[in-house]
Amino acid sequence: KAGVTQTPRYLIKTRGQQVTLSCSPISGHRSVSWYQQTPGQGLQFLFEYFSETQRNKGNFPGRFSGRQFSNSRSEMNVSTLELGDSALYLCASSLGTGGSPGELFFGEGSRLTVL
Amino acid sequence: GNSVTQMEGPVTLSEEAFLTINCTYTATGYPSLFWYVQYPGEGLQLLLKATKADDKGSNKGFEATYRKETTSFHLEKGSVQVSDSAVYFCALDSNYQLIWGAGTKLIIKP
Numbered sequence: 001k002a003g004v005t006q007t008p009r010y011l012i013k014t015r016g017q018q019v020t021l022s023c024s025p026i027s028g029h030r031s032v033s034w035y036q037q038t039p040g041q042g043l044q045f046l047f048e049y050f051s052e053t054q055r056n057k058g059n060f061p062g063r064f065s066g067r068q069f070s071n072s073r074s075e076m077n078v079s080t081l082e083l084g085d086s087a088l089y090l091c092a093s094s095l096g097t098g099g100s101p102g103e104l105f106f107g108e109g110s111r112l113t114v115l
Numbered sequence: 116g117n118s119v120t121q122m123e124g125p126v127t128l129s130e131e132a133f134l135t136i137n138c139t140y141t142a143t144g145y146p147s148l149f150w151y152v153q154y155p156g157e158g159l160q161l162l163l164k165a166t167k168a169d170d171k172g173s174n175k176g177f178e179a180t181y182r183k184e185t186t187s188f189h190l191e192k193g194s195v196q197v198s199d200s201a202v203y204f205c206a207l208d209s210n211y212q213l214i215w216g217a218g219t220k221l222i223i224k225p
Contacts, residue, residue: 022182042217042218043218045212045213046217055210056210056212090158102147103149104151104159105160106159107158108157
């Protein structure tokens with residue numbers, strides 16, 4: 001069974017640009033979550049989608065957005081990049097049923113560097 | 116709001132030593148509690164979980180008990196190995212998200 005796949009794995013952007021990250025969940029998983037991991041702030045929740053609906057959103061500015069497609073694949077977009085957006089962006093999938101996210105299966109992440 | 120507090124690292128132990136990594140939480144209601152591990156160069160993976168008070172989660176020799184009275188979920192292992200070197204994260208679930216502790220880096224020396 002294939003795991004969670006994130007693309008691209010590494011990318012370098014300059015301030016003011018935008019970036020789109022992609023996530024393919026485990027087959028059969030309908031929930032996709034995104035987290036930002038930095039040395040200073042640790043793991044912070046961005047958003048969670050289930051069957052194309054955003055069920056929760058973290059405390060990030062509107063420059064951070066996401067969506068989920070009918071095949072459960074998800075994308076997140078960051079516009080007008082700032083230096084502080086440099087981070088490892090992690091995608092996780094789960095079955096998504098019930099109120100608890102349950103066990104999350106993580107991809108290896110997309111490492112974004114903003115210059 | 117809900118939060119998780121973990122002991123700061125790094126924690127350095129010799130092989131076969133006893134391990135405890137402390138985790139306490141603040142939450143409304145009774146969330147599920149998790150320990151995730153991030154091995155060097157690998158993605159986060161679930162180590163163990165507990166879904167209600169007094170539950171004990173266990174995996175790979177690690178254990179943690181959901182203690183409602185002390186709002187704790189401490190991770191323990193009786194005899195650590197070099198291969199246990201990793202970063203360990205305690206987390207609780209809340210409204211379709213996991214709220215994470217800061218992570219504890221564990222270094223095991225042979």
